[in-house]
Amino acid sequence: MKLLPGGIVKPKTTVANKTGAWRTFIPIYDEDKCKKCGICETFCPEDCISVDENEFRHPDYDFCKGCGICAEECPADAIEMKYEEKE
Amino acid sequence: MSLFAQGHTACGGCGMPIAVKLVLGGSGENSIVVSPTGCLEVTSTRYPQSAWGVPWIHSLFENAAAVASGIETALKVKGKKANVLVIGGDGATVDIGIRALSGMFERGHNVTYVCYDNEAYMNTGVQRSGSTPYGASATTSPAGKLSFGEDKPKKDTPAIAAAHGIPYVATASVGYPKDIVKKVKKAQEIVGPKYIQILAPCPTGWRFDGSKTIKLAKLAVETALFPVYEIENGEITKVKKIKERKPVEEYLKLQGRFKHLFKENKDQIEVIQKMADANAEKFGLDG
Amino acid sequence: MMNEMQILEGSKAVALTVRSCRVDVISAYPITPQTHIVEDLAQMVADGETDAEYIKVESEFSALSALVGASAAGARTYSSTTSQGLALMFEVLFNASGMRLPIVMTTVNRSLSAPLSIWNDQQDSISVRDAGWIQLYAENNQETSDLLPIAYKVAEDKDILLPAMCCMDGFVLTHTFEPVEIPEQSLVDEFLPSYQPKYVLDPKNPLTFGAYADPSIYMEFRYQQHDAMLKAYEKFEEVAKEFEKVFGRKYDLVEEYKIEDAEIVLISMGSIVGTMKDAVDELRKGGEKVGILKIISYRPFPAEKIYEAIKDAKVVVVLEKDVSVGMEGGLLSDIKSFMYNREDRPPIVGFSVGLGGRDVTIGDIKGLVSKVKRAEAEEFEFLNLRREVL
Ligand SMILES: Cc1ncc(C[n+]2csc(CCOP(=O)(O)OP(=O)(O)O)c2C)c(N)n1
Ligand code: SF4
Ligand code: SF4
Ligand code: SF4
Ligand SMILES: [Mg+2]
Numbered sequence: 001m002k003l004l005p006g007g008i009v010k011p012k013t014t015v016a017n018k019t020g021a022w023r024t025f026i027p028i029y030d031e032d033k034c035k036k037c038g039i040c041e042t043f044c045p046e047d048c049i050s051v052d053e054n055e056f057r058h059p060d061y062d063f064c065k066g067c068g069i070c071a072e073e074c075p076a077d078a079i080e081m082k083y084e085e086k087e
Numbered sequence: 088m089s090l091f092a093q094g095h096t097a098c099g100g101c102g103m104p105i106a107v108k109l110v111l112g113g114s115g116e117n118s119i120v121v122s123p124t125g126c127l128e129v130t131s132t133r134y135p136q137s138a139w140g141v142p143w144i145h146s147l148f149e150n151a152a153a154v155a156s157g158i159e160t161a162l163k164v165k166g167k168k169a170n171v172l173v174i175g176g177d178g179a180t181v182d183i184g185i186r187a188l189s190g191m192f193e194r195g196h197n198v199t200y201v202c203y204d205n206e207a208y209m210n211t212g213v214q215r216s217g218s219t220p221y222g223a224s225a226t227t228s229p230a231g232k233l234s235f236g237e238d239k240p241k242k243d244t245p246a247i248a249a250a251h252g253i254p255y256v257a258t259a260s261v262g263y264p265k266d267i268v269k270k271v272k273k274a275q276e277i278v279g280p281k282y283i284q285i286l287a288p289c290p291t292g293w294r295f296d297g298s299k300t301i302k303l304a305k306l307a308v309e310t311a312l313f314p315v316y317e318i319e320n321g322e323i324t325k326v327k328k329i330k331e332r333k334p335v336e337e338y339l340k341l342q343g344r345f346k347h348l349f350k351e352n353k354d355q356i357e358v359i360q361k362m363a364d365a366n367a368e369k370f371g372l373d374g
Numbered sequence: 375m376m377n378e379m380q381i382l383e384g385s386k387a388v389a390l391t392v393r394s395c396r397v398d399v400i401s402a403y404p405i406t407p408q409t410h411i412v413e414d415l416a417q418m419v420a421d422g423e424t425d426a427e428y429i430k431v432e433s434e435f436s437a438l439s440a441l442v443g444a445s446a447a448g449a450r451t452y453s454s455t456t457s458q459g460l461a462l463m464f465e466v467l468f469n470a471s472g473m474r475l476p477i478v479m480t481t482v483n484r485s486l487s488a489p490l491s492i493w494n495d496q497q498d499s500i501s502v503r504d505a506g507w508i509q510l511y512a513e514n515n516q517e518t519s520d521l522l523p524i525a526y527k528v529a530e531d532k533d534i535l536l537p538a539m540c541c542m543d544g545f546v547l548t549h550t551f552e553p554v555e556i557p558e559q560s561l562v563d564e565f566l567p568s569y570q571p572k573y574v575l576d577p578k579n580p581l582t583f584g585a586y587a588d589p590s591i592y593m594e595f596r597y598q599q600h601d602a603m604l605k606a607y608e609k610f611e612e613v614a615k616e617f618e619k620v621f622g623r624k625y626d627l628v629e630e631y632k633i634e635d636a637e638i639v640l641i642s643m644g645s646i647v648g649t650m651k652d653a654v655d656e657l658r659k660g661g662e663k664v665g666i667l668k669i670i671s672y673r674p675f676p677a678e679k680i681y682e683a684i685k686d687a688k689v690v691v692v693l694e695k696d697v698s699v700g701m702e703g704g705l706l707s708d709i710k711s712f713m714y715n716r717e718d719r720p721p722i723v724g725f726s727v728g729l730g731g732r733d734v735t736i737g738d739i740k741g742l743v744s745k746v747k748r749a750e751a752e753e754f755e756f757l758n759l760r761r762e763v764l
Contacts, residue, residue, distance in 0.1 A: 003594050005535050005602075006474035007134050008573050008584040014094030016140040042264050043301050045097060045104040047089050063093040067100035068209070068298030081298075082321060093680045117577045121443065137582035142575040144446050145584035146469050150439035153431065157399060157443030157451075164398040164449060169577050187439065190432030239380055303475060 010045065023066035026084040033057050034076035039072035040079065090116065090140035097130040100297020102287035102304060104130075105261045106203045110285075111141065113271025114199070119162075121155045121289040121352045123179035124148035126210045126289075128204065149183035151175045153192035155198045159371045170275050177218035178208040180284075181244045192251035192280045196234060199274045199281040202244070205289035213292040217242035220312065221362060222355050223344045226293075230347035235355045240362060248282035255279075256318040260286040262304030266315070266327070287312045293341020306338040311363040314370045326370045335360045379555050384515040384547040385410030387478055387554040388454070391426045391519040394562040395478075395526055398449035399570075401429040401440040405459045406492045407544040410483040412454060414708075424497075425451075434459035436464040438477070445475040446583050448574035450526070452727050456544055457484035462497045463764075464505075469507030470537045471599060473584060476529035476569070477537040478522065483644065484544040485697070485730040493731020494544040495695035496644060500672075500704045505584065506599050508538035508606055509673040511643035515552045518542040520623055521670070523557070523566045527613045530569050536599070543645040545731070557621055565620045608673040626677035629668040630683055632658060636665030637688040638743060639720075641680070641709065643669045645692060646727070646734055653739035669705070677712045684689075686719045691746050692724040693739075693757075695764060702754035704728075727757040 036055040048063035049070065059070070071079040089365045091110040097104050103126060105247035111118065119217060122128045128145045131138040131241060137253050146154045152171045159171045180188060180202040184249050207225045208214040215225035215237055224236035248289045255277045257270045290297040308327060309311035314334060315327035336356060337346040348355050382390070388411050392400070400419070402412045419428045431437045441451040454461060460481055466639050470477050476657050481499045485491040501508060509523060512518040518540065525538040542548060557565075573581055587595055590658045605628065614625040631651055633639060640650055649670045657664045666682045669676065694703040701707065706724030713719045725742060730735045738758060 001135055002188050003591070003598060004573065005598065006573075007585055007587060007591075007595055009132065009135055009137040011582065012092035013136040013753065014092050014096075017094035017096070017315060019094055019096065043105060043261075045099070045101050045300075046093055046095075047104070047108050048093050054365065055717045060093070061297060065099035067300075067399065068296070069100055069300055072298040073301050085550045090417045112623075116580075119447070119577065120576050129586060132582055132585040134587045135583040137585060139582050140580055142577055144443065144575060144583045146439060146442045146473070147465055147514035150436065150442075153436035154443035156429060156431075156436070157401065157445075157449075158441070158447045159442030159443075160399050160401075160429055160443035160451035161447035164425065164427050165447070167576075169424075174711060187436045190436050193432070194430060334699065 003083045017064045019065050020062045023064060023084055025066040025068060026061070026083040027056060027059055027064065027066065027068070028082055029059070029072050030078045030080070031039045035069050035076045037075060039073050039075060045069065059085050090142060092138045094136070095131045095138040096133070097126065098268060098291050098297065100290045100300045102261045102289060102300045103127055103203050103205060106267065106285045106287045109264050109267040109372060110172070110201050113268040114170045114172055114275055116141065121151045121173045123151040123175040124210070125176035126180055127265050128177065131211055134190060139352040149178055150187050151179060152187040152200060156191050156194065156196045159196045159198050163359060171198045172199065174207070174315055175202060177202055177204045177206060177339070179216040180218040181242050189251065192248060195279050196279050199271065199283065202284045203287040204284050205287050205292060207292050209292045210288050211275050218244065222348055222359050223311050224347055225344070235352040236347065245282065245284055245318065249321060252321060253280045253282060254320055255281040256281045256346055258313070258315050259283060260308050260313060260315060261288070261309060262301050270317070292344070293343050299341060303338065304374065305340060306333065308317045308331045310335045310338045312338060314372055315368045316370055323370065326372055328374050329367070329372045332367060332373055333365050381551050382515065382554045383410060383479045383551050384518055384542060386414050386558065387515045387519045387551070388522070389414035390417065390556045391639065392452050393418055394557060394559050395566060396450065396568065397452040398431065399441065399444040399641040400426050401431050401437045401444070401449045401451070402453045402455065403431055403434045403437045403459060405411045407457055407484060407548045408454050408456045410548060411480060423490045433465060434462040438463045438470060442466065442473065442475060443478045443607050444660050445477050446473065446575050446763060448569070448571055450476045450569040450577055454480040454482065456482035457486055457498045460487060460502065465508060467502055472595065474535040475537060476535055477535070478525045478529055482548055483541055484546045490728040495540065495729045496733065497696040499539060499541045500696040501674060503704060505534060506603070507673065509541060509672055511669065512547065512638060513542045513645055513647045513668060515547055515550065515554045518547055519554055519556065519712065520617070520621070523562055524613055524617055524625065526644065527566055528606055528609050531609055532572065534602050535603050535610055541644065546645045548565070559618050565617060587626040587750070588685060603674050605678065610671055610674065625670065626681050627671035627674070628679045628683065631659065631668065633665030633667060633683055634679065635663055637663040638691060638746060639665050639667055639684045639687040640691050640693060641660055641667045641669065641705070642674060642693040643705065645694070647732060649736055650693070650739055653736045654673060656736065657740060657743060661745070671706070675708060681716060681746040682722060683714065685716070687720045689746055690720050691742070692722065693727050695728045696723065697726045697729070706754060719733045721749045724754045725757045732758060749754055
């Protein structure tokens, strides 16, 4: 990529940076418990939680750093942080 | 995806990106953001990547308010309209950049200045800032044999901002996301300089587990250590009431930066409690 | 269309020219002897004689910082400062050039404190020669005026994109009334079209300005700046030719004065060259083969032109209003360093002159030349020291 004068950068290009690799614990979402409140989504510092057509939330593991905020704040205890085995 | 993209490199559980996405949520696409040097800048714009979905500029550590003044003026001359914001750290705001900030306020630029307050210079390794609270151990105000950590109270920057006679000053905490969005939206509707200081806990610098960020962001408010309020044209117009105010220990004990207080400096916890009481009194927080 | 010749204070000439360059945003902080420039501009804004906005900043640091923002937002920008103000801008100077923002600033040359002195020398701008700014030096007020549109045109060129400083000696030029031809607005418009940058802060194309660079790329940023400064050399020549076509006045990176057969070549920058010319005229009458090479562009550095002008001289004498303490003058070092690898290089000596506003007379220059001729000059020395107080 050519260096533009002053090093101007295109927007939202950090998405190439898969911060999911930082994770030690992984949030596992339980749809049976989920109340579809969206609190996890609001607080996720990575902004990596999406909503499906049934309003269930899904973290994007490419970016989820495993901070555990979603699990801590979920009012329905629908998220569990599990140690992530990595090969 | 919001206007602040994934793949930024803030530590897991950092309060700052939460504040940023909420602020951008309130200000919308038609925004131009200036950020000074600090964690936000470093974790969002390492060449050749940027997390920003709005036009964004970093110049230096202490000049964001002046850069924003220049952008706002250029837009005016060119007949263009956009929301000009600064999103900067407490060090950049309350310490080294306060001259430029004061100038921006005094000149009346139509800029919303947002300070994400993590209460120290985090990017350079948790040195104290004017915003570091009393009793916190930071790397340049460490607890030690003769020291209980920071021995000066947190600088009252919102009051300094309000003293400039600017139309809108507010505090907020990432524990209350809707409140942030509402305040930013409100600020955008007011012409002139606006100042919003948002408490954004830093797990690395405050030494707590990243999952507790929101909990702490709420506790700071619930103990009255970080009062949440609005000042419009010099008058306090709104405060976030606390139903049952919690003792400051509940907040302090969760953080490594206050750990020493629970050993040799118990008396300082009382001093901090008095500060919280004074805040509650001053802003009428109880109830 | 006629250009009007007026008797103007140097500061006023600058202000009128800034207006004719259709600057969008002015941001400046007052400091002697730059004050008349900013007062004149403020008055023009107050009288509605320009569409520019004037930001009444609280410091020079913010003056230049505001222009970083304004320039990135696509505005043509102007500031002016001197001495302590320039020193306060130091950090922003590097930032503006690194971000490739073509801000133009009049640097009124004044000495630096301590001891406090409001009088002229060129220590301020010479001290920031490495900041990545084009630096042009004016001899008289026609030049202070003319170099401004030239500076904008070079700075804003898409292959250059470097900030530029037009330097003028404090009091000597800022406060002196001289006949100056202020260029007709329509001619300036013809010469200098509006600034149309390719990349600006614009929500429709949300680019990021000022990302940080790790060691894998920082050098390339710096190289690009260096390369742009080298390119500014030819760009200046090109722009000066266009300027001549429109305005009839000729400029180059250097100006030669009675140099063809000169055995002694004096080199300097700024208003002192006027006095030197008078001294050379007198010396020539006495049969001395003395000439002058005036440097207008210190950055880009006109090395080849200097070489051509001095290679056949018997001795070269650099006069400058600055000193790198414990070393020698900055211009002297620059000239000696590139001449070192040339085969035909004359001896070069240097003098620090006129520091802190000390007068430099025709007599001083004649005396200095005779000292050099007698081979009594040091490689570098201070001219006219009051030995009795030392
Ligand atoms: C003039 C100057 N002094 C010091 C620094 C070093 N520095 C960079 S960021 C920083 C601290 C930033 O603190 P803050 O504004 O609170 O932001 P945070 O990193 O905490 O988010 C410091 C001291 C600098 N870049 N420039
Ligand atoms: S663990 Fe943290 S990063 Fe991952 S989805 Fe939950 S809140 Fe987001
Ligand atoms: S916070 Fe819990 S209940 Fe609410 S949407 Fe997320 S997973 Fe479902
Ligand atoms: S050091 Fe603190 S503020 Fe900085 S990125 Fe890490 S958690 Fe966030
Ligand atoms: Mg901070």
